[in-house]
Structures are given as structure tokens and as C-alpha cells.
Amino acid sequence: EMECSWDDEEGCYKEWDEEEEWEDDEEHEEEDWEDDEESSLECIMDCEGVDSVDPEQDLYLFCEWLVNVDDLCLSDCEENVIEEVMEFYYYCGECLEHNNCEDDEEHEEDHDEEEEWEDECRYLDNEEECLEMECSWDDEEGCYKEWDEEEEWEDDEEHEEDHDEEEDSQTNGYVKLESVTVEPGSDFFVNVFLQSDVVVGGFQFSVLDVPNVLDGIEINSQIDCFDANLNDIDGDLIVLMFSLEGCVIEPTDEINVATINYTFSNENNDIDSIDLILTDLIVSDESGEALNFESINGSVSLGSYLGDVNIDGELNILDIVQTIDFILLFNEPTEFQFNYADVNNDGYLDVLDVVEMINMIQNNLREFSSSNLQSEFLVDKNSFELFGNSIGGFQITLKDDMNIKNTLLPSGWDLFHNDKTIIAYTLDKSSNGQIKLEFYEDIEIQDIIVSDMNGLEMVINDLVEPISFSIHESYPNPFNPTTNISFNLYENVNSSIKIYNISGQLVETIFEGSLGIGNHSLSWDASNQVSGIYFVAFKFGNSMEKQKLMLVK
Structure with missing residues (x-):
């Protein structure tokens, strides 16, 4: 009555049905897995739009939803x-980029069908049914x-040939989105x-910005x-040309071929870059036939680096000119432009920033001395006159x-006002010489x-x-x-440079004659002199100066 079995020696027992027990265990494990998965993924149900997507029904739609989902809705999820x-x-980001989200899914379906067909053979316990299913019986x-090794080999060979044909098929060209660097919040x-x-003959495509x-x-x-x-549909663009x-x-x-104007839909200070994914590309010839074209994505980098005032990703003379425009009040900088132009970080825009930018552009390769x-x-x-050594601006x-009215500047100088x-x-x-400006008033x-x-x-x-000369400290000294x-x-002016000892006796004449405008340097070799104090006597025109030297042997 209990559907058990009886044996005169063993008594009542339950007959073991191995196949039924295996199916029950498998079904039980599957239910437990589904319950665990459903429980662990409950936190995702807070995300907006999750009810409208199903990866098994439309993987593309699911991936577009996922890459744009708000991270805050995942805050309650376990690690x-x-x-x-x-x-x-x-x-999803990769399959959207290459426009092949359905490929893996189709491959998995084929694989599942093959496994299911093989399983059907294993479950048949009747020889007649087994042979009807084109299986083998033992x-x-x-x-x-x-296993048909020759058939499998032929299938693999055919697959490889198809793969080779895909590789051999050449694209007809590409459509590419530019990668740009922009100021956050600006168009x-x-x-x-x-x-x-x-x-x-024409083309169309979509652009996804990630994050949106x-x-x-x-x-x-x-x-x-x-x-x-x-x-523009919720931040995703559809373009037709x-x-x-x-x-x-x-x-x-x-x-x-085209220029897309963008604006920021919201301000997010935590974002430093945005991916522009070009997808769903269709290119047509003049007859309306589809062509094989490659999609190349772009990107948007937010902000730049010190000195890149025009935020074009490069530091060059254009940044200097724009900084000068700000200094002369021809244009007003934004907050970001001001910060990029203020390279010495002193809170002001002036000639010091311009000269430092020049050094940044030239990688500090200019030779100069800043000892004075x-x-x-x-x-x-x-009139205005400026005197000094190693003046950069x-x-x-x-x-x-x-x-x-008139300007007297060294060669290679630029002036704006x-x-x-x-x-x-x-x-x-x-400039190691004279700079002079003359005005009408x-x-x-x-x-x-x-x-x-x-x-x-x-x-x-x-x-x-006005001065006619300036003397620098001799080096080294002692x-x-x-x-x-x-x-x-x-x-x-007529000039003379002479060396005297501490007693006032002339030791050596270094130079005597006419010297032109500019920086001059002379060397004195005191190998034949004894240790002690010496004086350099300078005479430029009617002006005289002296400088103390110390020889230590």
C-alpha cells in the first residue's frame, strides 16, 4: 500500500530509483541556488528602471540600463x-563598444541545445527509443x-574557415568620435x-555617454x-547624416564630417572623464547597400594641467597669449582658467606667470643666471628706462x-599693452642691457x-x-x-679695470679701452701673486668704483 517492496528475508524496503533520485537532487539544488540568488539580488530592485529590463529578453537594453545606473541604488548591496x-x-561596456552583445548569448544557447540533446540520449532506457533518437545502444x-570524430573535425574545420573569412573581410573605413579636454560645466x-x-551615401549611429x-x-x-x-533621448544621441x-x-x-555640441546635464565634481561610445553604426553606399565600417569611440577629459589656459591639452604660445589677454583685461578668465594661468600660485596673474610658462614650454632649457x-x-x-641683468620680462x-611713441627692446622681445x-x-x-620706452605724454x-x-x-x-653701469660680485671670492x-x-664708454694690492700698488691692468653696451666678464689669474687682499678698480667714463678680492693659496 505504501508503494514499497517486500523481501521474505530483508522485509519491507524502498527500492532505489537512481535516475529519479538524481533528478530530485538536481532540482533541489537548482531551487536552492535560485532562492539564494534571488535573496542576494534583492538590493538591486531599488534601482530605477530595473523592472523594465531583462538580460534574457534583450541584452542590449539591459546593458544600456546597467552602464547608466545610479551607483547610489547599490549602496545596500553586499560586497x-x-x-x-x-x-x-x-x-556590457565592452559589448556595447563592439556592438556584439547578442553573440555570446547565441553561442551559449547553441551550447545548451547541444548539451540538452546529448542528455536526452543518456536518459533513454529503451533501445528502440534510443535508436529513434539517432543515439547508440549498449x-x-x-x-x-x-562520438563522430570525423564529423566533429569537419565541423571544426568549417568553423575555422568561417572565422578566417571573417578575418579576411576588410572594413571599408571607420567613423570616429574625437577625444577632447574641456572645462567642467562648460559647453x-x-x-x-x-x-x-x-x-x-549616408550614415547613422548612436552615441552613449558613460556616465550619462x-x-x-x-x-x-x-x-x-x-x-x-x-x-537626444535621455542623454543618448541618435545621429543621422x-x-x-x-x-x-x-x-x-x-x-x-560633423560637429556635435554638448552641454553638461548635471554637475558631478567626482567625474574626471566620460566615455563616448559610438554604437549602432550603419553606413550606406549611394545605392542604399550597407557597408562594413568600424566604430571608434571618443572620450571627454574634464580639466587639464597647470599652464594649459585654453584647456586644449597642450601648453604653448596660445596659452601665453590668452594669459596676457587676462592680464590686460581684454578677456575675463573663468575660475578654472585663472587657476591654470596662475602657474606660480600666488593668487595673481602677471608677468611672473608668463615667464614661468615660457620656461615650462621650453622645459627650463634656457641658460641664464639668477645670482643677482x-x-x-x-x-x-x-620716458621709462629699466636696467638689470637676466631680465626675462x-x-x-x-x-x-x-x-x-618709441620702444627700445632687446632683440627677440615682445610687447603688449x-x-x-x-x-x-x-x-x-x-636683457642684460637697457630697456627704454618713450611716450607722447x-x-x-x-x-x-x-x-x-x-x-x-x-x-x-x-x-x-640714470646709471651707465652696474658691477656684479666677483666669483669665486675668496x-x-x-x-x-x-x-x-x-x-x-671708455673703460679700465685694474688690480691693486693692499698697499695701493698697481698689480695688473685687466682691460683698458672702449666697451659696448651689455654684460661683460673678465678673468684674473693671480698665480704669480701672494695670498692677501686685493682691490679691483673700475673706471667707466668719469665714474669710478672698487671691489675687494681675497686670494687664499
């Missing part, structure tokens, strides 16, 4: 669940699928490029006779509006900044009378047995 979600996230082993544009080996923080404003065609249309007049794009190297950071200037009614602000402010700098050699200096070639501010002295004597001349 193992987040790891599983991230694996799906990376998979009295001891039962029903099984016979910007991304160029669309096309390269084609064949005639193109951008809105497409408009698209402008860069090809005559071609229209460009754009539709075609010609109503029947125009085509002839085979071409890479050209700019002294400079002098003189204002005489309608200067900036002066006048009290009233001015008009420049507005009504009251003048800024000048060099990309080449520093008398001037009054309100502010002055002088930079050496390092971008460091020099000490400025206001002179009452010395043995040679030292270098250097000075600067601001006018052509």
Missing part, C-alpha cells in the same frame, strides 16, 4: 553582489551519443571624423550638400592712459613688476639719476688662483 554587478558592467552502458563640441575607401551626464544640443554638418540631424540632393562622399582620408636679482628703473618725464601700470598697462617678455635671450608709474628668466620677481630700485670679474654697461 559579493557589487562585484557581480561590476563584472556585468565591464562586460546492453551494459545503455543509451549514449556516439563644448566633439568632432566626428570619417575615413572611407568607398563612396558613402551630457546632453547633445545640436549637430552641424561639415560636408557640403549633407544634412545632419540629432535626437544624409543628402536630399543625392550627393555622396567620395573615398577619402580622415575628414571632419637686482633691477633699477628711471622715469624722466615722458616686465609689467608696468601707469596712473593715466598713455600712448607709446592696453591703455594703462604694458607687459613685455622674451622667448629667447634675457609725461607718465607716472603706479605699479611695476620685473621678472628674471626663472619667473622670479626681482628687487626693483627707483633711480633718481679665490685661488683665478676669479671672474663681471659688470654691465648701459652706454658705450
